[in-house]
Amino acid sequence: MLNNNSTIPRLVIGAPRGRSGKTTVTIGLLTALVHHRQLTVQPFKKGPDFIDPSWLTLVTGRPCRNLDGFLMSRETIRASFIHHSMDAHMAVVEGAMGLFDGVDIEGSGSTAEIARTLKAPVILVVDTTRMTRSVAPLVKGFMEFDPDVTIAGVILNKVARARHERMLRQALERYCGIPVLGVIPKDRNMTIPDRHLGLIPAGERDDLQHALRELARAAVECLDLDGILAVARNVPPLEERHERGRMPANGRDSGPLIGVFRDRAFSFYYPENLEALQEAGARLIYIDALSDNSLPPVDALYIGGGFPEVFAPRLEANAGLRESVRLAIEKGLPVYAECGGLMYLGRRITWQERSYEMCGALPFDVLMEERPRGHGYEVVQVVEENPFFPCGMIIRGHEFHHSRLTNVDGGLGYAFRVMRGNGIDGQSDGLVYKNVLAAYNHIHALSCPDWARSVVARAEKYRHGTPG
Structure with a gap:
């Protein structure tokens, strides 16, 4: 020290x-x-x-x-x-x-x-x-x-x-x-x-x-x-008050296994978020969406943000992983996806007048635009049932995206009402399908401490075959 x-x-x-x-x-x-x-x-x-x-x-x-x-x-x-x-x-x-x-x-x-x-x-x-x-x-x-x-x-x-x-x-x-x-x-x-x-x-x-x-x-x-x-x-004393920073943990050896897409296409993760999952008891396994051709036997999946549009040709070429994720979602795999992860779960991404097939787990298309669609802080209220957050909860986060969703199936539910920011359509964010929650909103574990515990708890239920 x-x-x-x-x-x-x-x-x-x-x-x-x-x-x-x-x-x-x-x-x-x-x-x-x-x-x-x-x-x-x-x-x-x-x-x-x-x-x-x-x-x-x-x-x-x-x-x-x-x-x-x-x-x-x-x-x-x-x-x-x-x-x-x-x-x-x-x-x-x-x-x-x-x-x-x-x-x-x-x-x-x-x-x-x-x-x-x-x-x-x-x-x-x-x-x-x-x-x-x-x-x-x-x-x-x-x-x-x-x-x-x-x-x-x-x-x-x-x-x-x-x-x-x-x-x-x-x-x-x-x-x-x-x-x-x-x-x-x-x-x-x-x-x-x-x-x-x-x-x-x-x-x-x-x-x-x-x-x-x-x-x-x-x-x-x-x-x-x-x-x-x-x-x-040349600085004055700095006193710590009330609460300590989160101590990183390695998770229990027998805890649920959570897969994390972490590669050149999906790199937007706060270290505190990954540490929080481990502290809540999870084991983490990192998945390369560009080269791993199938999903390992995980109990939940976390897909963060990044630049999937830049690597869309390679993501499209990895059809094995895309199909593996889609089938796992149909079987009830818990998935928490942010921004780039949301985009990956849709049918296709269109950028620079070319379209690329994505996972197809959720029924919508993604269109990339030159001007930002959402850029800054986002505040949402949880208004619908979803796998990870209780109704009524207020979540502070942020969004950075030049994409928008098109051809969205009207049967999908939205977990969040947008109080500040844009989200998916200026009013809603957080698409819900089975045990999937996919939003443009990025959260930070230090501002949303219950998130990691909820993800790990849902992974534990899936692991033991408990209905979502």
């Missing part, structure tokens, strides 16, 4: 707005700290996200954890942070959007709220494109906007030339008195390709090591690592 509650060095990487370079700066910083300073760094990501965390996990060798003020209580955030940082030299939280951007005018769920909850200093990444002296009032405003949020340093991104840098530094020194902890030239290659939901997941890149070496080299040359470490270490 490297830390106690009061000595966890920590910082938050924030920005005045999205697309300022937070993710590339964070990845470069973490790579430099891990590989050049030989530090153990625990990464965190503010908000619901799967893609950025895949990169932060890759570069640190430690599962990135999400912290979200809309989905989680402050006590849960603090407990998770402490629990997962105790054996690290320091912790870094990558923010989202602008520092003070939240779900309402009070900034609820913002990166700033996470910084306040963790008593963590913020390093502000500023895109300085077409900006000189104006950097001072911009940064000054962020410094003074919330007295409980400490802006401890600035990283200047996309700096044009030496004269540009000199003017930026002079303005910040004269008017703000804040240290510049990095200067990234405009022509420096610190970028990662995008896809329609954000960065390409780390697991899909075959040239990762070269890209990460370049990011690390840029970080070492452009960032003041000593200054950044000094900021992270």
